[in-house]
Amino acid sequence: MLDRLSEARRFDGSLPALQDPQAFLARAIERRTSQERSVIAETKRFRERLIGDGAFRTALRSGTLSDADDFERYRPLWDQELGHTVWNSAALAAWPEVQLWKNWHEDLVCYRDLMTAYPSRYGTHPGFTAWRRRQEARTASELGPMHLAITHPVVAYELARGCSVGCWFCGISADSFSGTAAYADHGPLWREILSVMMDRLGPAARTGFCYWGTDPADTPDYDHFLADHQRITGWVSQTTTATPLRNIDLTRRILALSEREGPVLNRFSVLTTRQLHQIFEAFTPLELLLVELVPQMRGSLMPKARAGRALARGTSQPERDLGLSSVATTIACVSGFLINVPEQRLRLIAPTRASAECPEGYRTFVDKTFSDAADFAKLLDEVLALHMPEDLKGEALIGFRPDLRVTMDESGLRLENQASVHTVGKVPFLAELVDLLVGTPRTTQDVIEALVVSGANFFDVHRLLIELYECALIEPRDCWAAGSMALRA
Ligand code: SF4
Incomplete structure (x- = not known):
């Protein structure tokens, strides 16, 4: 079909x-x-x-x-x-x-x-796994071949408030730095969070990493947090830093932990050619075998994603001067949770094409704070129960994803956006189904009922709706304003 x-x-x-x-x-x-x-x-x-x-x-x-x-x-x-x-x-x-x-x-x-x-x-949570598959399918549809670069880890942890580096091109528009987590103060909560994540999500939680709109060098105790991650999940998480030389002892401790307990691929974002040569002087080639140097300097061959501050700058300056990519439209990679430890804040996010509605290149489905470890566990359970149905709910108001242009011709249904074309071969009830999905919002149950009353086979309708849902071509309508629906507690 x-x-x-x-x-x-x-x-x-x-x-x-x-x-x-x-x-x-x-x-x-x-x-x-x-x-x-x-x-x-x-x-x-x-x-x-x-x-x-x-x-x-x-x-x-x-x-x-x-x-x-x-x-x-x-x-x-x-x-x-x-x-x-x-x-x-x-x-x-x-x-x-x-x-x-x-x-x-x-x-x-x-x-x-x-x-x-x-x-x-x-992953051991079937609903979360199904939700993530839908986010991966949506991302592939929205971004086209660029989606292959996205690894969809299940969680990112921020150990600071904001980032002191302030890159003009920051694809997620990190806030200015205003403090960090001290291990002596935040260690107990941190370990509880990791344990809860492993308990609820299983080994999938190993793919978490400890930065987002933050730079590890802003957290002097970063390696202690990293060591806890290894002890509790079994994996050293990947580290990316744009300031590997600011606290070179910390950087060396991170690399040593990665080598001893990993291995894992780490990354240095390199902001200038001068910094590149300083890194070459500080580390031998072999010391950096498992460290990817990401060239962010002016004139490098790697274009900047059109997201966050780079996207905003692109509206006021010629894009070719900025080295913006014509195809990369997000740097967000997480399909799952974004947890800020010092702010005690949990978000549910997934990548998307950066736009006026989602300028930072990711959708935010939930945004809430928690008061302690027990409250974190309760909040996580609520999010998993409310936002992660394994199947399409009968009472969900459904429609085609708003970025898709919907057309019908003699061969069937065509759904397309800037990056992808999806087609559905002709079936007897297809035209009526399309009318129901683009018209006044209806629930899944109402759509199925209307088609069955018109003579369609229940199982054929149900199967097509499930396939469209799993491929993220139709969504519950409350996903449409994912940027604005995020609720702060
Ligand atoms: S790109 Fe990274 S280092 Fe630069 S401002 Fe954003 S979060 Fe900080």
């Missing part, structure tokens, strides 16, 4: 049998000799310089670099024409460093996909 509704479910049955991402990454490291790891780390560093240092890139490509011979072994990485020709061919074997790098990179992509698949496979 449905033609292209399930294509977003890319993970079913397509990943290696080894499902634990951290075990997969550990094996990817162990499989390589120490010499191979060194070569990969050196190649990674070359590539980071190529992407993040425009002057180096220009000099290399124009042949004016005095030590250009040193980089011949990486030629497929910087000579675009050669790279295109040999990248997926046996000829790449003539560049063993690049071949090693490519194989390593493919393992990292697999690790990312295992991380994405993990909560659905190991």
Whole structure:
């Protein structure tokens, strides 16, 4: 009946049998000799310089670099024409460093996909798992191919109020920094929160991480919180920081914990070319093998997502000067909970295309505060019970997602937005169903009843509605104003 509704479910049955991402990454490291790891780390560093240092890139490509011979072994990485020709061919074997790098990179992509698949496979709350699948399907439909970069962790924890870095392009428009959690004060509540999350969501809660509109360097006790996360969930969570050199001892403690108890891929956001070279001086290539350097500096090859402050700046300045992406429209990745520990605040969020209604690139379905650990558990239970039905409720007012343009032709129904086209093959009751879903709001029960009275088969109607719902093409109408429906306690 449905033609292209399930294509977003890319993970079913397509990943290696080894499902634990951290075990997969550990094996990817162990499989390589120490010499191979060194070569990969050196190649990674070359590539980071190529992407993040425009002057180096220009000099290399124009042949004016005095030590250009040193980089011949990486030629497929910087000579675009050669790279295109040999990248997926046996000829790449003539560049063993690049071949090693490519194989390593493919393992990292697999690790990312295992991380994405993990909560659905190991989550223990069926309603939450079903809700997340719908959010993933909606995100895929709204964002198109860019959605593949989103790993949909189930929770992000903020350990501070706001962020002191103040990036002009911040895709989630982080507030200014106004305080942080001290481990001595917040440790007990933190550990209770982690225990409750594991209890209610199961191993899926391992995919949580400890920053959002915050930077880890603003929390001097960050590594203590991180160690608790490892002790209680079993995983060290990923860390991203834009200020890895501000408190280099803290950064080294984070990396040491990741190496000892992980492994995990961490990230440094690099804001200037100068900072890039300072990082190169402070850390050897091998020390950063499992740290992705994200080039955010002016002139880097990585465009900025059109969300948050970058989106707002784009309205007052030519976008090409800002290096805004034409396709990336959110940096939000969590489909689940955003928990601010010092504010004792819980939100339910999921990524979306940044827009006037959701400028930060995520929907907020719930926004409430809690008074202590017991109140947190109660609130979490309420949200899971109220917002996470496994099935489409009979009393829900339903309609097509508002970003979808709805048209009918001789072949059936077509639902499209800027990123995707979904089609539904013709069935006898389709035209009437579409009329019911775009007209005056009706409940699921009313829609089914109206169609059955007109002669449609109950089971056919029910099956199509469930498929449309699971693919997030129809939604309860209270999701439509997800930005404005968030309730503060
Ligand atoms: S991008 Fe990250 S580091 Fe920069 S202001 Fe936003 S939260 Fe802070």
